[in-house]
Amino acid sequence: MDDFGAAFLTAFDLILGFDAELVRIVALSLQVSLSAVACAALIGLPLGALIAVFRFPGKQAAIVLLNALMGLPPVVAGLAIYLLLSRSGPLGGLGLLFTPEAMVIAQAVLVTPIVAALTRQTIEDLHAEYAEQFRSLAVGPFQAIATLLWDGRYSLFTALLAGFGRAIAEVGAVIVVGGNIAHVTRVMTTTIALETSKGNLELALGLGIVLILLAVLINAAVMTLRGATAQANW
């Protein structure tokens, strides 16, 4: 129990002293996960909106698939990206395996379905409300999508935050494609896993605390935004 308390104290020292190693790891985590969310937004927002607004054969199947992919196991996603990027894989020539870029790709694969599925739901609800007005104003379908994405911006931002929460917290995908190489591809979650197994609890705990703080901040941001959304929808 004393060890545990001591570990906590050291962890706080590391955080408050802006320990170089810890800062580097946190910075890389943020960089990878934010990039992944940006990619996911670029694909997921329009994809979700297209599925919401257009009628096409197989639409219901597409929605089911999208919702199912929200729960994609990170290790499996990591494995798939690993196979694609490995030297003998179809994209092996790019030499991306065990780089931060590979980790961005893997997390983007995990987050895109979340963003797309939540966008689909938001945009569909909004479209139900706006559809007649759009038809009356003779708004074209792509203009309608742009309008819906803009008017749904608060809810959609919470979708992106949900995606970010998933990305920053997952360990399975980035450890497979990143390799957890010190100073190169080591992020918070992979470091926690490694240091814990090595018995080096201080750094693991310090990172754990940072991770939890980030989760709290994200949730607070989501709650605040929900409030703003409620007001905007009033």
Next chain:
Amino acid sequence: MRELPPQQRDGDGLLPATTSKLDFRAGGTALLQDVDLVLDRQSATAIMGPNGAGKSLLLRLLHGLLRPTAGAVRWNGHAPDRAVRRRQAMVFQKPVLLRRSVAANVHYALRVHGELSRPQRRERVSEVLAQAGLAELARRPARVLSGGEQQRLALARAWATRPEVLFLDEPTANLDPQGAHAVERMVAEIKSRGTKIVVTTHDLGQAKRLADEVLFLHRGRLVEQSPAATFFDRPQSAQAQAFLAGDLVL
């Protein structure tokens, strides 16, 4: 600024509008049957009738928001496609306002319409907001306005594009007398500029104040189409007589 008194666009105007054997069914129930009518350019038409008579439905079919199950709507020979709808506007019973400012709502309609340059749009926005008495609220989020203000904004947005035909679906059903009066005043102003008004209402007073002609629907059928004076003084059908007498029309 270019005003377009629709009447001057002779030849390529939207009126007259005709429907022939208009039918609309949903889930096996006939909601509108055999409606034949002509809307000519004389100012305002009120579509009246008890709840469920098919008033809003007829409005949507005329504007092309819905497709008839059988029969057709023609605006000077054209089906109500996008090109026709662009020259019309509709205000819904519950106004559909975008989640943006009051001014941005009007601006949006003008941008979609695409006829005015940016400075002209800005000028038109302030003009219609002033007309609607909303100039002070231009920067407020549209959806925090009161019900009456929202309906006036919807009307201002519709009028901003200078439609040749303006559809109003129970525009004052949810408003208090003061709010209703403000909306009616705007409609009268729009009418005086030459826009054809087609309004559904079950408010007799409103129909008397606004309409020059009345279409009376009952259970999905057009029972009567007469000049307003004739309709209110000497209604032809038994259903309209009962409706005007305040009897329960079932």
